[in-house]
Amino acid sequence: MEKFLELEGGYLFISFVILAVTLFVTTRPFMSKGALKKGMMWVILVLSFFIGLHFKMTTDRMNDVKTAFNEGKTVICESRALRKVAQSVNIDKNREWSLEGDIFTSPNYSRPFHSARCIVK
Numbered sequence: 001m002e003k004f005l006e007l008e009g010g011y012l013f014i015s016f017v018i019l020a021v022t023l024f025v026t027t028r029p030f031m032s033k034g035a036l037k038k039g040m041m042w043v044i045l046v047l048s049f050f051i052g053l054h055f056k057m058t059t060d061r062m063n064d065v066k067t068a069f070n071e072g073k074t075v076i077c078e079s080r081a082l083r084k085v086a087q088s089v090n091i092d093k094n095r096e097w098s099l100e101g102d103i104f105t106s107p108n109y110s111r112p113f114h115s116a117r118c119i120v121k
Helices: 002-026 035-070
Strands: 075-078 088-091 098-100 103-105 118-120
Touching: 002 035, 035 075, 035 098, 035 118
Parallel strands: none
Antiparallel strands: 075 088, 075 118, 098 103
């Protein structure tokens, strides 16, 4: 559950805003009688599907990245620190990188990288 909230927290917040807008719109006088029930049901269903799909795809990619790293392959991670230069960082065991849980760290690099923001090269 902690991993789900960590990875999908932003999308959950956006979903709650969408649900609030749906609630507001479907309770207006110009909407039909069953609009609230139907609208909320469909919006919750669609949002749940897409958030669940995103979580499944992200965790699958994280597992692929961890497996590849442990096999000695190079992993590419997004660097949000420098947007103009070096937008990605190559992570490899041979370059003193280590994997602690879901986080890549190195004594030679100032910041860690989450495996959810990485792909296999």
